[in-house]
Amino acid sequence: MAESVAAPDSLNPAPRVAVIVPAYGVAHLLGEALASVQAQSFADWECVVIDDGAPDDVAGAVAPFLSDPRIRFLKTDNGGVSLARNRAIASCTAPLLTLLDGDDLLRPDYLATMVPLMEADAGITIATCNARIFGAVADERCCFARPQPEGTLRNALDRSFGIYIGSTFRRADWNRVGGFDSAFGVCEDFEMWVRLLMRGGRAHYVDRVLGDYRVRAGSASADAGRMLLGNLKVYEKTARALPQQAPEQALLAELIATTREAIAFEHAIDRVVDGDTRGGLADLARLRQRVAGPVWRASFALWRIAPALARPMLRWRRHRHSRGYEPTGLARLLTKRTAA
Numbered sequence: 001m002a003e004s005v006a007a008p009d010s011l012n013p014a015p016r017v018a019v020i021v022p023a024y025g026v027a028h029l030l031g032e033a034l035a036s037v038q039a040q041s042f043a044d045w046e047c048v049v050i051d052d053g054a055p056d057d058v059a060g061a062v063a064p065f066l067s068d069p070r071i072r073f074l075k076t077d078n079g080g081v082s083l084a085r086n087r088a089i090a091s092c093t094a095p096l097l098t099l100l101d102g103d104d105l106l107r108p109d110y111l112a113t114m115v116p117l118m119e120a121d122a123g124i125t126i127a128t129c130n131a132r133i134f135g136a137v138a139d140e141r142c143c144f145a146r147p148q149p150e151g152t153l154r155n156a157l158d159r160s161f162g163i164y165i166g167s168t169f170r171r172a173d174w175n176r177v178g179g180f181d182s183a184f185g186v187c188e189d190f191e192m193w194v195r196l197l198m199r200g201g202r203a204h205y206v207d208r209v210l211g212d213y214r215v216r217a218g219s220a221s222a223d224a225g226r227m228l229l230g231n232l233k234v235y236e237k238t239a240r241a242l243p244q245q246a247p248e249q250a251l252l253a254e255l256i257a258t259t260r261e262a263i264a265f266e267h268a269i270d271r272v273v274d275g276d277t278r279g280g281l282a283d284l285a286r287l288r289q290r291v292a293g294p295v296w297r298a299s300f301a302l303w304r305i306a307p308a309l310a311r312p313m314l315r316w317r318r319h320r321h322s323r324g325y326e327p328t329g330l331a332r333l334l335t336k337r338t339a340a
Contacts, residue, residue, distance in 0.1 A: 014093040014094050014095065015044050015045050015046040015070070015093070015094045016044045016045070016094060016095070016096060016115050016119070017042075017044070017045050017046075017094050017095075017096040017097070017098055017111055017114075017115050017168065018045065018046045018047070018048060018089070018092040018093070018094035018096070018097050018098070018171075019037050019045055019046070019047040019048070019098045019100050019106075019111075020048055020050075020085055020088045020089055020092075020097060020098065020099055020100065021033060021034070021037075021047060021048065021049045021050065021088075021100050021101070021102050022050050022052065022081050022084045022085055022088070022101060022102060023049055023050065023051055023054060023058045023061070023062070023102035024051070024052055024053075024054045024058075024078075024081065024084070024102070025054055025055065025056060026056075026101070026102040026103040026216075027054065027056035027057050027058045027060070027061040027102075028056070028061070029102060029103040029214070030049070030058065030061040030062060030102045030103075031061055031064070031065075032103075032105060033100060033101070033102050033103065033104060033105060033106075034047070034049070034062065034065045034071065036100075036105040036106045036107075036108075036212075037071075037100065037106060038065070038068060038071075039106075039108050040106065040108060040109075040110065040111045040112065041108050041109055041111075041112045042109075042111035042112035042115060044115075045070060045094070045111055046070050046071075046072070046092055046093070046094055047070055047071045047072070048072050048073075048074055048088040048089075048091055048092050049062045049065075049071065049072070049073050049074065049088075049102070050074045050075075050076065050084045050085070050087060050088040051073070051074070051075045051076070052075075052076045052077065052078050052079055052080070052081075052083065052084040052087070053076070053077050053078030053079075054078075058075075058102075059073065059075065072091070074087065074088055074091055079182060080182055080185050081180075081185060081188060082179075082180035082181055082182045082183075082184055082185070082188045083180070083182045085099070085179075085180050085188075086179040086180050086182070089171065089174060089179070094171065095170065095171050095172065096114075096115060096118055096119075096168055096169070096170060096171065097168065097169055097170070097171055097174060098110075098111065098114065098166065098167070098168045099165055099166055099167060099189065100166055101165065101166075101214075103214045103216060104165070104166060104211060104212060104213055104214055105211060105212035105214075106166065106210070106211055106212075107209065107210045107211060107212070109208075109210065110129070110166075110210040110211060113129070113206055113208070113210060114127045114129070114168040114206070114210075115168070117204065117206070118168055118170070121204070123201055123202060124201065124202060124203075124204045125169060125170070125173060125196050125197060125199070125200070125201030125202060125203060126151065126163060126167050126168070126169050126193060126196060126197070126201075126202075126203040126204070127167060127168045127169070127203075127204050127206065128151075128162075128163045128164045128167040128168075128203055128204070128205055128206070129164055129166070129167075129205065129206040129207075129208055129209070129210040129211060130142050130143055130144050130164070130205075130206075130207060130208060130209045130210065130211075131143045131164050131166060131209060131210065131211035131212060131213045132209055132211075132212045132213065133213050133215060134212060134213070134214060134215070135214040135215040135216055136215045136216055136217040137215050142209060143162060143164055143213065144162055144164075144205075147205070147207045148161055148162065148205040148207070149161070149205075150202045150203065150204060150205070151163065151197070151202055151203025151204070151205065152197065152202060152203075153194065153197040153198055153248060154247075154248055154251060156193055156194060156197055156203060157194065157235070157238065157248060157251060157252065157255065158251060158255060161203060161205070163189075163190070163193045163203055164211060164213070165189050165213065166210075166211040166213070167189075167193075167203075169196060173196055173199065173201075176199065177192070177195045177196060177199065180192055181195075181237075184230065184233065184234075186226050186227060186229070186230035187227065187230030187231055187233065187234055188230075190230070190231070190234055191233075191234045191237065194234060194238055195241075198238070198241065198242070224266065225263070225266050225267075225270075228259055228262055228263050228266065229263060231255075231259055232256065232259045232260065232263065235252050235255045235256045235259060236256060238252060239252040239253070239256065261287065261290055262290065264283070264287055265284070265287045265290050265291075267283070268280050268281075268283035268284045268287060269284070269314050269317070269318060271283060272284070272310050272311050272314050273311060273314055273315050273318060275311070277307050277308065277310055277311055278307070280310070281303055281307060281310055284300075285300070288300065299313065
């Protein structure tokens, strides 16, 4: 059972938005995240920091901020990020919810932009924005290279519409879909966005950098293989949940097949990088239809002559294509033809 500080007094008006901050393993970065919440130009918020059995001193990191009555601390047993978010949301009262991981940041105008937007338009299910990606990446960049149209279930599924993790949605919708699915430890946010959009409404993109997303070495967001497996799990769950006649079923079948192929391709690269050059190159040759372009053609030709070069070249490619480098992110990995 969770042990928590009591939620705000029910006699007081509820804040307009709750910022939900899971903080597992990021105590050394939590102060930056909470300082970014306190720096908001919009003041009518509550913030719940949740420590779900973290190995580091989250309580010590949050302690200097508890003099702000809008910030509360919740300590529970470990159950994963989905359950942690659900417990934090259940402890608060605000009608709107904003996600902020304990190692990320909000820009000062984030809440001042998102809260009035959501309050003014009941048709918006999710309000998202652009963000800077920084940390363990080859180069800093923005999540999205260009403005996005309104988001639908279809374009959220195929990732042609991207939804940043630090997005805002409605507590009532979170209740209706049953909260975050605790079976998901990776892509749990994507899975939630899909279920929210399955109920109708749309995702609205604000074309401004309103957050900062930190990639840490060894984190789930830095591991393309785990992300692909997480995506596959979302697609398969969604296909089971939608009626067989739903128009998205054909897209889901294609995405499932393409993602399985992409996972097999990454596993073949792993075999080469791990030292099984002959077996890995044989697998890559069978999956060669996944890739096109002069660099890949030249690479395959070179590896036929000098297979020993495959391992250092693919090790470099693995580093180059880590999360935060590719300008189109996972959407590009999910195309059938990927140029190097």
